Amino acid sequence: MRRIVVVPCAAWLAGLGCAALALGGATAAALLAPCLVAVAVPATAGRGGRTREELAGEAAWTFAPALALFVLTCGRGIVGAGAAAVFLAAFSVLAAGLRHALGGGRSGEGLGPQVAATLALLLLIGGVFAANPLVESLQGNAPVRQTVIDVAVGWNPMLVLGGRILGIDLMHGDLMYSRLSVIARYYRFEIPAWGGVAAGYAGFGAVAWLAGRRLGSARGGA
Secondary structure, three states: OHHHHHHHHHHHHHHHHHHHHHHOOHHHHHHHHHHHHHHHHHHHOOOOOOOHHHHHHHHHHHHHHHHHHHHHHHHHOHHHHHHHHHHHHHHHHHHHHHHHHHOOOOOOOOOHHHHHHHHHHHHHHHHHHHOHHHHHHOOOOHHHHHHHHHHHHHOOHHHHHHHHHHOOOHHHOHHHHHHHOHHHHHOOOOOOOHHHHHHHHHHHHHHHHHHHHHHHHHHHHO
């Protein structure tokens, strides 16, 4: 049982540590953490284990990124590191829940559910770029355009983690403002408080996980 917990925690600590070295700092690695979760957690968690060991391993791989992020950002203070860890843990629950639901609560469903979950999470992260043409096409419908902007910005884990926890305004950085996002240049937006976003991630992820488990039980009983 100890190995089930130690291995994922050590792997994530090593991964984020290497990212920090490659990117030139802990803050850059912390901002990259949601992208890593989007790729890695659907591959390692949310697979519908039924034994105590399988469930413990699933939980360890789901929450190890948050522990690693806490260690990585503890130089900013315990409160900030704790907030970052809680936020990433909630996003990891979303990642695991999506994988579990798309796989129907079963681990032997091939790569399809894993890839689908990863793509959905990456779309959430990259929505601030993908929304550019939609936002520009809605010039005559301001309420709908603002809703698209609020979703693209307000549910983006990198923007919320950076803007509300790490104190980094990514939307007004040179790359986003000048090149990648029309939202950053021309439109009104607001990054919401991280607690509400984290609660949304965790709530949706938990519902998805339970739905997948229910579907898996129904299949098993059929």
